[in-house]
Amino acid sequence: QVLLVESGPRLVKSSETLSLTCTVSGDGGSFRNYYWTWIRQPPGKGLEWIGFIFHNGRVNYNPSLKSRVIISIDTSRNRFSLNLSSVTAADTAVYYCARVVAFPGRFDPWGQGTLVTVSA
Amino acid sequence: QSVLAQPPSASGTPGQRVTISCSGSSSNIGSNTVNWYRQLPGTAPTFLIYSDNQRPSGVPDRFSVSQSGTSASLAISGLQSEDEADYYCAAWDDSLQGHVFGTGTKVTVL
Numbered sequence: 001q002v003l004l005v006e007s008g009p010r011l012v013k014s015s016e017t018l019s020l021t022c023t024v025s026g027d028g029g030s031f032r033n034y035y036w037t038w039i040r041q042p043p044g045k046g047l048e049w050i051g052f053i054f055h056n057g058r059v060n061y062n063p064s065l066k067s068r069v070i071i072s073i074d075t076s077r078n079r080f081s082l083n084l085s086s087v088t089a090a091d092t093a094v095y096y097c098a099r100v101v102a103f104p105g106r107f108d109p110w111g112q113g114t115l116v117t118v119s120a
Numbered sequence: 121q122s123v124l125a126q127p128p129s130a131s132g133t134p135g136q137r138v139t140i141s142c143s144g145s146s147s148n149i150g151s152n153t154v155n156w157y158r159q160l161p162g163t164a165p166t167f168l169i170y171s172d173n174q175r176p177s178g179v180p181d182r183f184s185v186s187q188s189g190t191s192a193s194l195a196i197s198g199l200q201s202e203d204e205a206d207y208y209c210a211a212w213d214d215s216l217q218g219h220v221f222g223t224g225t226k227v228t229v230l
Contacts, residue, residue, distance in 0.1 A: 037219070047157075047165065047208055049219040060217055096164055104212035104219065106155040108167035108176075 002027045004097050004111035012091075012118050018084040022097030022111055023077070031055070031078045035100035037107060038071060038082045040093040043115075048093075052100060053080055087118045123148060124209050124222035131228040132199045140225045142192045142209035148220055152212040154192035156185060159206040168207070169194070201229045 008020035022038075024031055038050040051061035053071045061069045065084070073080040084091060094115045098107040125143040132138045142154060157165040169175050169183050182198045192211075196203055209222035 039221075046224040047210075047221040049210075049221060051218070062218055063216060105153065106167050106170075107157070107165075107210070107219075110164045110166065113164045 002099060002109055004099065004109060006095060006097050006111045006114040008114065008116070010114065010116060012087055012116060014088055014118055014120050015086055018082070018087050018091060018095075018116055018118070020082045020095055020097075020114065020116070021079055022081070023079045024099070025078065027078070032075055035103045036073070036080045037098050037100050039096045039098060039107070039110075041096070041113075042090075042093040050082065050084075050095075089118050089120070092116065092118045123213065123216075123220035124211065126207075126209060126222040126225045128223070129226045129228065131230055133230045134199055134201065136199045137195060137197045138199055138203075138227060139196075140194045140207055140209075140227070142194070142222045144190050144192075144211060144220070146190060147215040148190075148211040148213040149187065149192055150190040151214055154185070154187050154209050154211045156194050157208045157210065159208065161205070165208060196227070199229055203227055204229050 003025045005023050012018045032055040035052045035054050037052040041047050051071050053059045053073050055075050059071050068085045070083040094113040096110050096113045098110040101108050130138050153171045156168040158168045159165040173184050184195045207225045213220045
């Protein structure tokens with residue numbers, strides 16, 4: 001059973017860079033076969049797709065975040081990362097990582113999510 | 121930002137049928153499969169149902185989906201208290217070359 005776990009600082013100062021890593025386990029060596037994605041959810045609000053990455057480095061980002069987002073991948077460690085620069089309070093959210101099955105199909109499974117708070 | 125429109129809330133008494141709509145455009149729902157996710161209180165979303173109405177293990181057959189044109193819908197029949205959750209639709213958008221989510225619908229069992 002595939003398990004995704006997000007990790008990284010829970011508190012980031014305004015104007016700095018938010019950095020999170022998603023570690024994938026239990027995939028039986030199929031990490032390179034899938035696209036991987038980041039999604040976020042501000043407190044009390046809906047879901048917002050951030051971007052995806054493939055093992056060959058192919059990425060695409062939500063146009064609304066594109067100027068501040070970098071998603072990278074480390075296939076040797078079965079993990080991928082999110083960097084979001086110049087954060088503001090509006091970037092306070094629960095950040096989820098997920099696997100993309102049958103690209104550009106469904107997100108399954110998801111990580112448990114991690115709340116990142118941007119402080120002044 | 122959400123590109124797919126959903127009603128903010130839906131409700132019913134136990135045993136009733138509830139339907140949630142998801143409205144988009146030709147670049148997303150009109151040309152791609154819609155996926156549905158359920159988010160129970162305080163938890164991460166989970167994939168709910170396949171477009172052919174097959175369901176992942178643990179999801180009851182009370183859930184069904186349909187899709188036509190630029191709209192899709194999720195139906196919950198025989199509503200139960202455990203169905204109280206937020207439900208989101210999502211689809212690939214050919215113009216954005218990215219995924220878009222619905223605004224989300226909170227289902228309440230009265």
